[in-house]
Amino acid sequence: MTSPDFLIVGAGIFGLSTAYELSKQSYKVAVLNPGTIPHPHAASTDISKVIRFDYGSDIEYMEMALRSMELWHDWNDLFKEPIYHENGYMLLSKNEISLEGTSYESICYKNIVDRSFEHEFLNEEDLKSSFPAFEKSIYRNAVYNPMGGFAESGKSLKLIADKLRSLGVEIIENQEVDKILYESNKAIGVSTTSSDSFHADHIIICAGNSSPYLLPELQPFIKVTGHPIFHIKASRPHLFNFHEFPTFAADIARTGWYGFPFHPKEKVVKLALHSDGLELNPLTDERKVYASDLQQLEEFIQESLPCLKNDPVVFTKRCCYTDTLDGHFWIDRHPEIENLSIGTGGSGHGFKMGPVVGEMIASIALGEKHAWSDRYAWRNLGEDTVQEEEARYKRGD
Ligand SMILES: Cc1cc2nc3c(=O)[nH]c(=O)nc-3n(C[C@H](O)[C@H](O)[C@H](O)COP(=O)(O)OP(=O)(O)OC[C@H]3O[C@@H](n4cnc5c(N)ncnc54)[C@H](O)[C@@H]3O)c2cc1C
Structure with missing residues (x-):
């Protein structure tokens, strides 16, 4: 050539x-x-990645994500079938979400209100009636907004x-x-x-x-870290129906857990952890999910989505983040x-x-x-550098 x-x-x-x-x-x-x-x-x-603009106090990331969402819509127009599905995004919190609060979810909620974006604020009762898949006593508040969702990655x-x-x-x-x-x-x-x-x-x-x-x-x-993902064959898929059930973050900054609706083509529910993960060498690591990862999944399902507790995990993988410090x-x-x-x-x-x-x-x-x-830009980072993405759960926080 x-x-x-x-x-x-x-x-x-x-x-x-x-x-x-x-x-x-x-x-x-x-x-x-x-x-x-x-x-x-x-x-x-993989089958899906979250598209969200909720970046807590990092307004520049929010602006970038909003611009990106417009461009995802443009890309949808380029293809015969959409690859970005705007089924909405829901932030769930075990604690109160409020406009005065300082948690990641509260700040995201304030951003949504400040910009007059369409949204729904949910309490335990609302969650129970609108999204019965969630264990009702776990999440005190949630904020749903119809922008965001997932892309078939x-x-x-x-x-x-x-x-x-x-x-x-x-x-x-x-x-x-x-x-x-x-x-x-x-x-x-x-x-x-x-x-x-x-x-x-x-x-x-x-x-x-x-x-x-x-x-x-x-x-x-830069370090490379591995993070588990799980596909579950839901026996009650209607509880995760893609037209009604949003992509969600389950108290993510304090647990790492997030998930997706029943995938319209792959016919599974995907759950994953956005945490510090395991540092590894991507050239040699087997990228396996370990028994301890499955144990964590079981605990999350038991606590948050008990309707999945007897359903088989049909696919797992450890996927690598290219993590700047x-x-x-x-x-x-x-x-x-x-x-x-x-x-x-x-x-x-x-x-x-x-x-x-x-x-x-x-x-x-x-x-x-x-x-x-x-x-x-190219910059000097070192031992004291702190990872700043607010949605990410860091063990020990
Ligand atoms: C488990 C997991 C979940 C995630 N979830 C989300 C999410 O929900 N939402 C979100 O926004 N982001 C998410 N991310 C992050 C997101 O996937 C990445 O930030 C993004 O995909 C990075 O894209 P990339 O092109 O830099 O890297 P990659 O997608 O890794 O692409 C790099 C490409 O380079 C190729 N390559 C590697 N070595 C060579 C070589 N020697 N020569 C030639 N080519 C080479 C690889 O084969 C690959 O195709 C997730 C990441 C992981 C691992």
């Missing part, structure tokens, strides 16, 4: 959305990915890749990059484990949790190497932001500014 303007390493949501932005601006783009798309080890795979990668091909982007599967090729302080291409090499005017690394291995200078700022994305040009950009650091909440992150990575690679990108 003739060299493209941009060669993107990694066809997860960050790489593909960047390719989409660049191809819209008529640049010649190629994307490399090991295996086929979606790759089973990509963080962006793995499927969206496939549809976006197909769309990109139709726009002339070269999507090259079964190519795993092993090295970035440099000439003095300039990146000129990459080599792959099949002994091929690919060249381009500009290289963009969007390799998710492999990014710190391709660029070891990122390793002090502060929980923010990592989007910048390399500080010392010309023609090399990086877009990574999803930190367990990046999927929903995919369309906006693609805009940011494309702008940065083009040498332009983006309204939100300063915060994600």
Whole structure:
């Protein structure tokens, strides 16, 4: 092939959305990915990811998520079938949610009210009548809003890749990059484990949790952590009916638990944990779910969703976050190497932001500014750095 303007390493949501932005601006783009798309080890795979704008006191993330939701709607229009399902999002709390409160849920509630977004405030009785799947005595309040829901994540990668091909982007599967090729302080291409090499005017690394291995200078700022997900074959699917039952967070900042309605195609209920997870090496780890994870699931179901307690768990997986130490994305040009950009650091909440992150990575690679990108520039993080995403449960908090 003739060299493209941009060669993107990694066809997860960050790489593909960047390719989409660049191809819209008529640049010649190629994307490399090991295996086929979606790759089973990509963080962006699986049947669903939460789309929410609730980021507590982090108003900039809220703005970014709202913009991303608009772009998800635009992407829905690009495909024959929707991949973003706006079935609403519900924050449940074991404690009182109030406009004066300081909890994550209370601050999210205040943001919703301040912006006059449509919502419903629920107490225990309302929860019992509207969402009988939840154990009634556990959650004191909930806030439901009809914006937000979930995207069919793995499927969206496939549809976006197909769309990109139709726009002339070269999507090259079964190519795993092993090295970035440099000439003095300039990146000129990459080599792959099949002994091929690919060249381009500009290289963009969007390799998710492999990014710190391709660029070891990122390793002090990024760790990879594994998080369990569970698919459950619900025996009473009507209690989780996708048209009535929202995507939800179950006291998430203090438990980590969140979940989805009965998946319209996969016919399962998915539950997962947004917590600090287990630090691991993604190149060697088996990404297994352990008996202790299943035990935690059992306890959560027993306490919160007892209608699932006898239902079989039909699929489990440990999926990897590319965690920056502060929980923010990592989007910048390399500080010392010309023609090399990086877009990574999803930190367990990046999927929903995919369309906006693609805009940011494309702008940065083009040498332009983006309204939100300063915060994600190459930065020094260390032992004292605190992970700042407010929805995430940290053991010991
Ligand atoms: C369990 C779990 C649950 C999550 N839930 C949510 C959620 O509900 N909502 C949300 O917004 N976010 C969620 N996230 C976070 C979100 O999935 C990620 O932030 C986002 O998908 C990151 O996208 P990415 O493109 O950076 O990485 P990835 O999706 O991992 O993509 C990287 C791509 O690079 C490829 N690659 C790797 N190495 C190489 C190489 N050497 N050469 C070429 N290509 C390579 C991989 O195969 C992969 O296709 C979750 C993450 C996990 C793990």
